[in-house]
Amino acid sequence: MNNKIKSKLLILSIIGIFLIAAIPLFSSLKEKLSVGSPSKVANFKVITSMAGFDPYKIKAKAGQTISIELVNNEDIEHHFGSDELNFSYKVPANSSVVVELVVDKAGDYLFFCDVCCGGKKNPSMQGRIVIS
Missing domain, CATH: 2.60.40.420 (Cupredoxins -  blue copper proteins)
Incomplete structure (x- = not known):
């Protein structure tokens, strides 16, 4: 594999890992935001x-x-x-x-x-x- 493809795969892998790791963070934020709003x-x-x-x-x-x-x-x-x-x-x-x-x-x-x-x-x- 040439170096351009390797560096693109490395960047995509890092972005993918970041997005997967961020899912619990965003779920937690959503729960915190909905707790304070009173039910109708x-x-x-x-x-x-x-x-x-x-x-x-x-x-x-x-x-x-x-x-x-x-x-x-x-x-x-x-x-x-x-x-x-x-x-x-x-x-x-x-x-x-x-x-x-x-x-x-x-x-x-x-x-x-x-x-x-x-x-x-x-x-x-x-x-x-x-x-x-």
């Missing part, structure tokens, strides 16, 4: 019971759509409401209800069950929607 919908599943809400705290970003599946496995109706956010939903016995809302302002908002269980004044029947 924050999905939650909340169990309602005589013991309260599980989980009792929901966290989302301002302006983000919040989708909450409220699951009631008991033989009595429950309620999911917030005076501060101006919503009120009944969750019939042994059923589930999906609620979607958008909160534009950062804050810590109270939600509660006001059907049974001592009403909204009962601390175990309260929860928080925390918007950052």
Whole structure:
């Protein structure tokens, strides 16, 4: 082989090795860039019971759509409401209800069950929607 062909093969080999070695670097960069962007919908599943809400705290970003599946496995109706956010939903016995809302302002908002269980004044029947 002449020297021109050898040097071209050497250069192409070095470029190929560099590109192969760079693949994990670019994949890692892509993952880092996608972590910081919030999802358009924050999905939650909340169990309602005589013991309260599980989980009792929901966290989302301002302006983000919040989708909450409220699951009631008991033989009595429950309620999911917030005076501060101006919503009120009944969750019939042994059923589930999906609620979607958008909160534009950062804050810590109270939600509660006001059907049974001592009403909204009962601390175990309260929860928080925390918007950052």
